[in-house]
Amino acid sequence: MLIADLNGSRIDADMARRSGAYRCPVCKDEVILRRGRKVVAHFAHRPRASCIARTGETRAHLEAKRVLLDALRARGLQVEAEYATTEVAEDRRADIMVWSPSSKTPVAIELQHSRINVPDLEKRAQSFVRSGIAQLWVPFLDPGILDAADQIAPDILKVDRYPIQLHVLWMYGMVGEDGLWMYQPRARAFWRATLTDHMLMSKEALWYEMGAVKRYRQGGTRRSRRFRTLYLQGPWPADALRLNLFHRSADSSEWFNWPEGRLATFVPVAETECEENRDYYQSTKSRDAPSESRR
């Protein structure tokens, strides 16, 4: 974790001194400050601690939080890492919570490194909605996935066979046509992702069943159940991105439920054409009215 409790106040590992009675804000156990050349400064539980705050805490996840926290803070925004909201169920604090300077709307940015099952995701999304918190889900690109990518334009990569992960599909459905933002740990950068069906070709075939019944199958294409084709545009470092708020309506599919509520997305600075509120601009763009331009 990046944030510990010191005498009742939150302290950032970057600001912490070696010695100090740091405590985990969740379980209140003592935690140890770790600093090294290869890992961002953080607080660690003792080896056998069974705290919920330890789950999913990888080096890449710590780094991702650090990168966003620093970029948003550098812009003068009110931002916190590992921010607990009393109303969000269980512990699971928001990885990053940032407040819109104009509307004061809190925005939770969730950097999803590990797989998470869809019912848990939906529960968490619902609790953000109930708490009036806008949400932005950012799954990680698996290591090696870009090794198999084709560069089809100067800033666009295509991964022809991207293995389907349900939580990624849910997040993609959540954000809709604006595209899903994904984080690449190696580059510490963000990509805008679009998923399309991966089509499989089947050849025309003629065979005899049981040695007698003539069977024929037309050639053609069908949709893969295991793969999608992933297009990635980018990469952008965190400081080249701005946040944009919008509203989506409830929707469901065979497998998924998406709540109605406010979402946030990143917008590359170059694409923001807003003059008056350059640092953080918003719109009331509705998912039902995609033609309405960003303001």
Ligand SMILES: [Zn+2]
């Ligand atoms: Zn703990």
